[in-house]
Amino acid sequence: MTTPPAADDAHGERPPVALVERRLHPVTPLRRAWAPVAVVIGWAVHDPGQAQRQLTRLTATTLLIALAVVVPAAALYGFLSWWFTHFAVTDTELRIRTGLVFRRTAHIRLERVQAVDVTQPLLARVAGVAKLRLDVIGAGKKDELAFLGEREARALRAELLARAAGFTPETAREVGEAPACELLRTPPRHLALSLVLTGATWGSLAAALVVPPVLWLATHSVWTVLASALPLLGTAGASSVGRFVAEYDWTVSESPDGLRIDHGLLDRTHETVPPGRVQTVRIVEPLLWRRRGWVRVELDVAGSANSVLVPVAPRELAEAVVARVLPGVVVPSAAPTAEPTAEPAEDPWADPWADPWARPPRRAGWCAPVWWRGHGLSVTDTVFAARRGLLRRRLELVPHAKVQSVRLTQGPWQRLWRLADVHVDTGADKTVTARLRDEREAAELLRAQAERSRTGRRAARPDRWMA
16 A cells, blocks of 8 residues: 655655555466476486385375375465565665565665566466566676566566666656667568578587487497487577577567567567667677578677577668667678788888778788688777688677777787787676787787777766666
């Protein structure tokens, strides 16, 4: 029950409103009901002989007595856990109180919220409930509220984002969920074909079909074959069917609170790419995708587990989405330029990146035969871009404002051939490397990149929701 606001006191100040705590949806105690069953099944699979002996000893009366004790006890524990779990939204934070025996209160500062995701596992979709997951700066794992009613989850998500953007509590409830404009939708046919044309899918499937028969011929042990076949089949399934189910109906939409990503065939997920928190954009182009002009776009977001922006799309459409994540950035072409005909200029102050993609010098072939041709570097006014790979091309873009540190490394073999690597570290604990650069070019790149990062941070847009 909400307490009405009190009248102003003699000094004209409004006393604080009583904190309103809310409970989760009543189906929440059932979220871990499968755990005891899973433990029993795991024990039976681990030692089937012992499980069979214990089962034969049980009489109908003993089984009924055990069920009469265990089921009510588990139901009571689930009810009390739900009853003692509360959450409340204040002017500055989200508070979550949990614990039946040992109490725990989480204070989540709203200005440190990066993303608020709504996920719906299959059974939750049937029950009409959803899980709210929060990415918070500095938190090792996501805090979550599981479960809320679907409408309540979406309304709470909109309120948290509005308050994180600086709206007052009264205005935040009126703002509601920001409108969204669809930018991209991945057709299921394209997603399925992209998985077929991915080398990892065929590699894991080949391993699952070849390794178990070889082990059977070598050992004639059923358990050895099962111990190797099951993980291999699981890997093959995860890289094909699992990805199709997870990335089904992938939709990217633009809204004032960031890019929204909706996907999932069985478990439906609604994620948000936080504005201003993207540290690195990675465009991946597998060999068999090139004829169709398809690419995959991945992200590194500080403090967030969201890593995929576009599972598969034509390059032009994917670059348009990247431009929404990194405003003002033009993605260089991933195709290799013509092979350089001369070594880098002797003048260290000359612009070594006049060409959109500058390859390492030819002597880099002594450090990485053949594969040196896949490396490239491009530096613009907005991003540091590094390319690598001949069969599977990977193009990584780092905005200058997101660079935390710049390092130059040079091994003994590289020193012999006057080469060096330049590493750019980001706030997501990731590193982008420009490999096998001329040592004088690398030294100048180190100095220039440090200066570009300083000026980029001064001109960067604020990392605020709806800013």
